[in-house]
Amino acid sequence: MEKDQYETWAELFCIHARSNRVMHHIVPSTGQEPPAVTDAKHEQWSTLDAIVLQWIYSTISTDLLSTILEPNSTALEAWKCLEDIFQDNQNARAVTLEQEFSNTRMEDFPNVSAYCQRLKMLSDQLRNVGSPVNNHRLVLQLISGLPEAYRSVATLIRQSNPLPAFYQACSMLTLEEAGMAKMANTRSHAAMHTTQPRPTEDTSQRGYRRPNNRSRSREIQGHGGGRGNRSAPQTGAPNVPSPWSTPPWQQQQQYSAWQPWGWAMPPCLYPTSQWTRPAGPPKQPGILG
Structure with a gap:
């Protein structure tokens, strides 16, 4: 009931x-x-x-x-x-149904199909109580209750002469609804791709650059690690004589006068016997003569 x-x-x-x-x-x-x-x-x-x-x-x-x-x-x-x-009471029922039929709007329904079904049911009830609704009035009521989003298709139906059948108008609205849903889905996917978060940048490595050999050698020289600064004392280091405190030419004269490599001559095994220094290897001419 x-x-x-x-x-x-x-x-x-x-x-x-x-x-x-x-x-x-x-x-x-x-x-x-x-x-x-x-x-x-x-x-x-x-x-x-x-x-x-x-x-x-x-x-x-x-x-x-x-x-x-x-x-x-x-x-x-x-x-x-x-x-x-x-x-029963057809006149009273007709008045109530007429008011409901005229105040039916699509905003009160989830989709176009439910909206069209409700209008068709109200028109059938009006016919049963002695107030039939023709196709012309039914189609006009259909497009008058549409929201602003369906203005283009409503204008197309309204300007048709003669007006299309009620089922044809419902089909046009259903196709328009499907197209709008597809367009909204495409826009949502595009917005989702554009708003995806970028990968977080590792700030610990920001500004870091691997030094090349030239800059590294400069850093070593600047900190006293170069060849020319081997005699520089280290801060806080104990006062220990460095083997590089004497120039190489003096080291060669100090350890051995004839060794070209600067190696020290081992002591004599028998100090009481007469021992003579063996002759060194012949000197080879250098690259430049």
């Missing part, structure tokens, strides 16, 4: 009844009145009517079933009772 689905249920039930040739059990017609009790066809008619009544009871909600359930009821009585529940 609260979902306003009576019109849909009634239409589907009539289709099912016509397909089984029992439509006269819910809509009496001329020549197909219920047979008399004494008639031989009464038993067959009662069996079919009970089947139709069972279809009605099994396809409605529990609250409606408890409202219309009566002993020894027929399918026609149950059908009329449901019709009175949903279609």
Whole structure:
């Protein structure tokens, strides 16, 4: 009773009844009145009517079933009772449905399909209460309730002469909605790629440059590590005589007068015996002669 689905249920039930040739059990017609009790066809008619009544009871909600359930009821009585529940006071219902139909906006629905279905359901209910809505008015109400994002497609539909059918207009809006969703998805992916954080730079190595051999040699010389500064005293070092405190030419004269390599001559093994210094190797001419 609260979902306003009576019109849909009634239409589907009539289709099912016509397909089984029992439509006269819910809509009496001329020549197909219920047979008399004494008639031989009464038993067959009662069996079919009970089947139709069972279809009605099994396809409605529990609250409606408890409202219309009566002993020894027929399918026609149950059908009329449901019709009175949903279609009585047609004028008052028509006023309420007209207000709801005119105030329907797409902002109140999750998508275009739900919006179009609601308008179609309201138009069907207005037709059932004696206030039918033609296609022209339905399409105009459809585009008048659209938000600003659908202004271009609404203008296209409005300027069409004649106006397209309601289903065609709904299809155009659905395609427009799909295109807008795809465009928004593409923009979100592009924004995500542009806003990804860059890898964090290691600030501990910032400004560090590996020195080359020339700068390294300069640093060594500046700190007293070069060849020309080997005699420079180190700060805080003990006063120990350095082997490089004497120039190389004096070291050669000090250790050996004839050794070109500056090696000291070992002492004599027998100091009491007469010992003569062996002759050194012949000097070889240098590269420049």
